[in-house]
Amino acid sequence: MQIDEKNVNFLKKVEELSGEKITLCEQCGICTTSCPMVDEMDFTPAGIMRAVQIGDETIIESKAIWVCASCFSCTVRCPRGIDLSKVTEALRQLTLRKNVDHIDLKEVKKEKLPAIAVVSALRKFTG
Amino acid sequence: MKIKKFPYYPGCTLKQTAKNFEKSAMGTANYLGIELKELPRWNCCGAVFSLTSDDVMHQVAAIRNLIRVQEMNDSGMLDNEYHLVVLCSMCFNVLKRANIFVTKDAETLFKINEFMDEEPDYEGTVEITHFLEILRDFMGFEKIKEKVVQSLYGLKVSAYYGCTLLRPREIGIDDPEAPTIMEELIASLGATPIDNHYKSLCCGSYHTVGKDKDIVARRTYKIIEGARENGADIIITSCPLCAFNLDNRQKLSKKIYPDFQYMPVLYFTQLMALAFGKEEEAGFEGNYIDPYPVLEKRDLIHNLKVR
Amino acid sequence: MKMVKIYIMGKEYQVPEGLTIMKAMEYAGYRYIRGAGCRAGFCGACATVFRKEGEYKLHADLACQTTVEDGMYLVQLPFTPANKAVYDINKVKADDKALVNFYPEIARCVSCNTCTKACPQELEVMDYIQASLRGDIQGAADLSFDCIQCGLCAMRCPAEIAHYHVGQLARRLAGKYLAPPAPDLAKRVKEIEKGVFDKEVKKLMGMSINRLRKLYNERDIEPEEEEEPKREAD
Numbered sequence: 001m002q003i004d005e006k007n008v009n010f011l012k013k014v015e016e017l018s019g020e021k022i023t024l025c026e027q028c029g030i031c032t033t034s035c036p037m038v039d040e041m042d043f044t045p046a047g048i049m050r051a052v053q054i055g056d057e058t059i060i061e062s063k064a065i066w067v068c069a070s071c072f073s074c075t076v077r078c079p080r081g082i083d084l085s086k087v088t089e090a091l092r093q094l095t096l097r098k099n100v101d102h103i104d105l106k107e108v109k110k111e112k113l114p115a116i117a118v119v120s121a122l123r124k125f126t127g
Numbered sequence: 128m129k130i131k132k133f134p135y136y137p138g139c140t141l142k143q144t145a146k147n148f149e150k151s152a153m154g155t156a157n158y159l160g161i162e163l164k165e166l167p168r169w170n171c172c173g174a175v176f177s178l179t180s181d182d183v184m185h186q187v188a189a190i191r192n193l194i195r196v197q198e199m200n201d202s203g204m205l206d207n208e209y210h211l212v213v214l215c216s217m218c219f220n221v222l223k224r225a226n227i228f229v230t231k232d233a234e235t236l237f238k239i240n241e242f243m244d245e246e247p248d249y250e251g252t253v254e255i256t257h258f259l260e261i262l263r264d265f266m267g268f269e270k271i272k273e274k275v276v277q278s279l280y281g282l283k284v285s286a287y288y289g290c291t292l293l294r295p296r297e298i299g300i301d302d303p304e305a306p307t308i309m310e311e312l313i314a315s316l317g318a319t320p321i322d323n324h325y326k327s328l329c330c331g332s333y334h335t336v337g338k339d340k341d342i343v344a345r346r347t348y349k350i351i352e353g354a355r356e357n358g359a360d361i362i363i364t365s366c367p368l369c370a371f372n373l374d375n376r377q378k379l380s381k382k383i384y385p386d387f388q389y390m391p392v393l394y395f396t397q398l399m400a401l402a403f404g405k406e407e408e409a410g411f412e413g414n415y416i417d418p419y420p421v422l423e424k425r426d427l428i429h430n431l432k433v434r
Numbered sequence: 435m436k437m438v439k440i441y442i443m444g445k446e447y448q449v450p451e452g453l454t455i456m457k458a459m460e461y462a463g464y465r466y467i468r469g470a471g472c473r474a475g476f477c478g479a480c481a482t483v484f485r486k487e488g489e490y491k492l493h494a495d496l497a498c499q500t501t502v503e504d505g506m507y508l509v510q511l512p513f514t515p516a517n518k519a520v521y522d523i524n525k526v527k528a529d530d531k532a533l534v535n536f537y538p539e540i541a542r543c544v545s546c547n548t549c550t551k552a553c554p555q556e557l558e559v560m561d562y563i564q565a566s567l568r569g570d571i572q573g574a575a576d577l578s579f580d581c582i583q584c585g586l587c588a589m590r591c592p593a594e595i596a597h598y599h600v601g602q603l604a605r606r607l608a609g610k611y612l613a614p615p616a617p618d619l620a621k622r623v624k625e626i627e628k629g630v631f632d633k634e635v636k637k638l639m640g641m642s643i644n645r646l647r648k649l650y651n652e653r654d655i656e657p658e659e660e661e662e663p664k665r666e667a668d
Contacts, residue, residue, distance in 0.1 A: 019180035036329045040342055067342070070175060071329035072294035076303045083295070089178035107337040108538040112531040115139035115567050116217060116368045118541040120174040121336035123185070126542060139568035143530040170545040170564045184592070188545035245547065 007055025014052050017090035024080040025049045031074035031084050040067045045074055045084055052087065065091045066102055070124075096127030133261070134196045134211050135163035138218035138367075139171050145215070145367035147410030151396035152214050152258060154408030159266055159274060163212055164204065166195040174217050174368075175333070176224040183238055189225030190239050193253040194246050201247075210256045214396070216366035220291035223255035223298040257292065257300050259308050259365060259395070268315040276404040278317030282425045284398065285321040285359035286310055287350060289369040290329050303327070309363065309395060316402040323362075325353035330372040343372045344379035351377065351390050360421045363395045370394065374415040391418035401427060438504040455482055455497040455508060469512025475499040478582030481554075481589075484508035494552040494586040514585025516596035519603060528611035530569025537600045540567050542593035549587035549597055555580050559587045559597050566600050574601060575608035 015022050031045035038044055041064035043051065051059035059065065068088040075083045095102065103125035108118060141149040156163050169192050177185035192211075199205045213219040229236040230251040240248040262271060286309030293299040293306055301308045306327065310320035328350060331343030350373060354362050364370050374392040381387045391414060400409035406428070411418055422428045436451040440458060447462040456470060471477035480497035487505030497510060519536040526532060534540055540563050549559035558577055565573035578601030587597040625631065638646070 017179050017181065036346065037331075037342070040345075067334075067339075069329055069332040069334060070178065071290040071332070073290070073327075073329065075295050083178075086178045086180075093179050093182075103337050105538050109535060112529070112535045113336060114144040114367060114371050114531070115171070115534055115541065115569070116145075116174050116215070117333055117336050117371060118534055118538050119139070119171060119567070120217070120333035120368065122538065122541045123173055123175050123177070124333055125337075139564075142568040142570065168561060170560065171541075171543060171567055173544070184544055184546065188543075191545050191547075243547070245551070 010055040010057050014090050018086040020082050020086050022052050024082055030077050034073040034077045037067050060091050060094050099127055101126045130160055130162050132162045132164055132205055133208055134199050134205055135165050136169055136211055136213050138215040140367040147413030148394040150410040151400040151408055154405045155396050155399040155403055158403050169195055172218045172221040176221045183235055186225045186228055187239055189222050190229055190249050194249050196253045209253050211253050212256050212258055214258050216291040219257045226255055260300050263308055268311050272315040275316055275402045277402055279402050280317045282318040283321045283358050283360045284313045284318045285323045285354035285362050286326055287362050287364045288327040289366050293327055321357045321359040323353040325350045330369045335372050343376050344383055347373050347376045348380040348384050348387055361391045361393055363393050363398055365395055389416045391416045391421055438502055440502050441507045443509050453502055455500050455502055456480055458502045469510050473498045478584035481511040481584040481586045482508055495554045514588050516588050518599045523606055523610055528571055528607040533566040539595050540600055544593055548590045552586045552590040562601055563597055566604055571604050571607050572612050574604035
C-alpha cells in the first residue's frame with residue numbers, strides 16, 4: 001500500500017480527535033490480549049491501531065470499533081501509554097458527527113430498559 | 128454517635144431499576160452513622176465519559192452536578208463537606224473523570240462556566256468519592272466488622288468489579304489489576320471472599336441495548352461460570368448496568384448455554400444490610416434471580432415475613 | 435406615534451412602538467394563516483425566536499405576548515416537526531421505565547438547560563426531562579403542568595428531544611394511573627349518561643343569545659381556592 005497525503009491526514013485527524021499519539025504504538029499486541037471483546041471483533045485492537053497508523057480510512061467501517069465498549073482494559077496495560085479507548089471513540093465519532101447513528105431507536109423501544117443502559121448506548125451510538 | 132453528613136449523587140438508575148441499591152445503601156449508611164444527603168436538582172451525568180479531546184458539551188452535565196455540591200455548602204445544608212459520595216460505578220467514573228478534565232484545564236473550565244451562565248461558577252472544589260472508599264478510608268473495615276450483628280459465615284461471595292470502578296488508573300478506587308477492596312468488605316461481614324479470574328472483565332455494558340444483547344449474555348456466562356468454578360454462592364457488584372447484565376441477562380445466557388446455572392447477583396450494600404440485621408432494607412425483591420434459596424441454604428434468612 | 439425598527443425574516447420594517455410581535459407583523463403586512471390561535475398566551479401556536487441588536491442571545495417567546503423592541507430581528511416558528519408516541523392509554527403500564535421506553539431520545543439529554551431558557555412559560559423543562567429519565571412520572575407531570583406545547587424547547591434542543599410530547603405523556607399517565615380517583619366526577623358522568631340533565635340542556639338550547647349571556651354573567655362563581663402548597667422534593 002502506498003501512503004499518500006490522504007492517509008497522513010486521516011492519521012492526523014484521529015490523533016487530534018483522540019488526543020493520543022498513535023505513532024507511538026509498536027504493535028506489541030498487549031491491547032489485543034487484554035481485550036474482553038476481541039472474540040466479537042473483525043479487527044483486533046492492535047489491528048485498529050495499525051490501520052490508523054497507515055491512514056487506512058476503511059477502519060471506520062469495521063465492526064470492531066463499535067464492539068469496543070470502552071472498558072479501558074487496554075488503556076491500563078499499554079506499555080506505550082496510549083489510551084486506545086480514545087482512539088476507538090474518535091473513530092466512532094467520525095461517523096456519528098456526520099449525523100449517522102449506529103443504533104435504531106425502534107430497536108431500543110422493543111424492551112423496557114434501565115436508564116443507565118439507554119443513556120450509555122445512546123451516547124455511544126448516536127451523534 | 129455523631130452523624131457524619133456527605134453530599135450524595137444517586138444517578139437515574141438508583142431511582143428506577145436499582146432502587147434496591149439505594150435503599151440498602153441508605154439503610155447501611157445510617158446504621159454506620161453516615162447521612163447521605165441527596166443533591167438538590169441533580170441531573171443525569173451521561174453514564175459514559177466522553178473520550179474525544181474537543182468535546183466539552185458532554186462534560187456540562189457532570190459539572191452542573193458538582194455546582195450543586197458547592198450550593199449545598201454555601202446554603203449551610205452541609206458543613207464544608209466537598210466529598211461527593213456516589214454509589215453507581217458508572218456515575219462515579221463519569222463525575223470523577225469530568226472533574227479531572229475541567230480542573231486540570233482552566234480554559235475548558237472557563238468555557239463551561241461561561242456556558243452555564245445561569246449557574247454559579249464551578250470552582251473545582253469537589254472530590255468524587257465512591258461509597259466503598261467511604262467504607263474503607265473513612266470508616267475502616269475493622270469498624271465495619273464490629274458492627275456486624277448477623278455474621279455471613281459460610282456464605283461464599285465473589286466480587287465483581289467490572290470496569291468503571293477501577294479503570295482508568297487515575298480514577299480507580301483500587302489496583303486495576305488486583306483489586307481487594309470488595310474482598311476486604313466481604314471478609315469483614317464474616318463471609319468468604321471467592322476470587323474470580325473474570326472479576327474485572329467487561330460485562331458488555333450498553334451492548335445490552337438493541338440487537339447485540341448476545342455479546343452481554345456470553346460475557347455474563349463467562350463471569351458467572353468463573354465465580355461458580357471457584358465455589359461462589361453469589362456475586363456482588365456496585366454498578367446498576369453490570370447488575371442488570373449479570374442478573375437479568377442470565378436467562379439469555381441460559382438460552383445460549385443450556386448447561387448454565389443461575390446465580391444471584393446482589394449489590395454490595397444488600398450484603399451489608401443482611402450482615403447488619405437489616406433484612407427489611409436489603410430490597411431483595413428488586414433482584415431478578417431470587418437470592419433467598421442460597422441465603423436460606425446458608426441459614427442467613429430469619430425474618431421470613433419480608434419475602 | 436413613536437415607531438421602532440424591526441427586521442422580519444431579515445427585512446426591515448417601521449412599526450408603532452408598543453405592539454406585540456404578532457400585531458407588528460400584521461401591521462407590516464403579514465397575514466397569519468397558521469401560527470396564531472388564542473392571541474392570549476394560552477394556545478402555544480405563535481412561537482417566535484428573536485435576537486436584539488448588539489446581543490448574542492437568541493430569545494424564544496410567544497408572538498402574542500411579547501412587545502417589539504427597536505432593533506429586533508425575528509421570525510415565526512409556527513410548527514415544530516416532532517413524532518408523538520402512539521399508545522393506548524388504557525394499556526400503558528405506568529412504571530418507571532415507561533417514559534424512557536416511549537421516548538428513548540430523552541437519554542440523549544446533555545443537561546445544557548437550553549430548553550429551560552427557551553420556555554416562554556418559564557418551566558424547568560430540563561428538570562422534567564431529567565425526572566422522566568429516572569422514571570419520576572409524577573415529578574415530570576408536575577413540572578410540565580403549564581406547558582402549552584409551543585415546541586420551542588424541541589427546536590432549541592441539541593439532543594433532538596421533543597420535550598413537550600414527553601411531558602404530555604407524563605401528565606396523561608399521572609392523571610390516569612397516579613392521581614387519586616375523583617368519585618364526584620364519576621358520579622356526575624353517570625348522571626349525565628342517565629339523562630339527568632337532558633331537560634335542562636334542552637331548555638338552554640332553546641334560549642336566545644341575550645338570555646344566555648345574562649344567565650352566564652349572573653352565574654354563581656366558586657371562590658378561588660387557595661393555592662396548594664408546592665410539592666416537596668422527595
